[in-house]
Amino acid sequence: MPEVDTRSAAIAGLRTAAGVPLLLVSGGMAGFGALAHDIGFAAWEAVMAPVVVWALPAQVVAAELHAAGADLVAIALAAALTSMRFFPMAVALLPTFRAGGLLSRLLQAHLMSATSWAFVMRPSAPRDPRERLAFHTAFTLTCIAAAALAAFAGWLGAAALPKPLALGLLFMNAAFFMVLLAESRNRQVLLAVALGVVLCPPIHAVLPEASMLLAGVLGGTGAFLFGDRLRSGS
Amino acid sequence: MSGGEHAGYAVLLAAAAATFVWRALGAVLVGRVDPEGPVVRWFTLTSYALLAALVVRLVALPTGSLAGIPLAIRLAAVAVTLGVWWLSRRNVLAAVLSGSACIVAAALWLAGG
Helix, strand or coil: CCCCCCHHHHHHHHHHHHCHHHHHHHHHHHHHHHHHHHHCCHHHHHHEEEHHHCCHHHHHHHHHHHHCCCCHHHHHHHHHHCCCCCCHHHHHHHHHHCCCCCCHHHHHHHHHCCCHHHHCCCCCCCCHHHHHHHHHHHHHHHHHCCCEEEEEEEEHHHHCHHHCCCCCCCHHHHHHHHHHHHHCCCCCHHHHHHHHHHHHHHHHCCCHHHHHHHHHHHHHHHHHHHHHHHHHHC | CCCCCCCCEEEEEEEHHHHHHHHHHHHCCCCCCCCCHHHHHHHHHHHHHHHHHHHHHHHCCCCCCHHHHHHHHHHHHHHHHHHHHCCCCCCCCHHHHHHHHHHHHHHHHHHHH
């Protein structure tokens, strides 16, 4: 059995992060930073967001609803709905580290992101559980550090850049999410996305504050029920 | 555009707690739930639908400065984003930068004209 080398694994994690993942994270978080400035967040709040929340959709949902005047319960509920994906991700990822204590599992669950999940689940990631743990920790800490810097850069950009460029930064949030949604191959997921898009405007006309939440729950449930029928019918 | 009635950090803490709940639930229930089961599937589908509704709100019903850009241009930027993503063989960065460049160009044109 080869010797376990957590130090090399950590360096590999850092190196893997310092490429496409870092660009994606920075782009997304720069967009969030610009949005944070647009809705009146302080610079330190923009920087803390990726560190404490570390979920771009939840951050953008919270900022967006805050700007619309929603109360904290509605904000938390909507953020929780966008972050549900972390539950199945953690269930699939954490056993591959065989991290003993609950504290260690909670820490890795907090560090985890959609990107880190995808990279550590790739065949090229280390095999040994301890090396995987080191790889994932280094990978995610690198991404979070970049995210905090990018959020600050985006906030500064929105404050100091000419207005047209600041607007471009703001649009990045929507652009990132639409590409993320377009990337899904699963038909049931695409149905959920389509229902969310179609249901949101009419609900918004009647109940503007609850449109995101209702379109999400109705669209998800519709895709769940209809998709089940599709599966049993085929 | 000013924010809502709560302090920014309170909004962040609400979002942080709401996100951490799911991460913690996964860490606690490891090995005891089926990641492919119907409950997890409903959760996944609902979060996708909600994300889709978020995109609609960001693009079609913006609350902030983007509202200053006409809807037709915002929709054109969506078409460019998805079109470039498709043509560039799913290059996320190229797609996002092209879509944002549309908004920048439109804003410059609006300011100039």
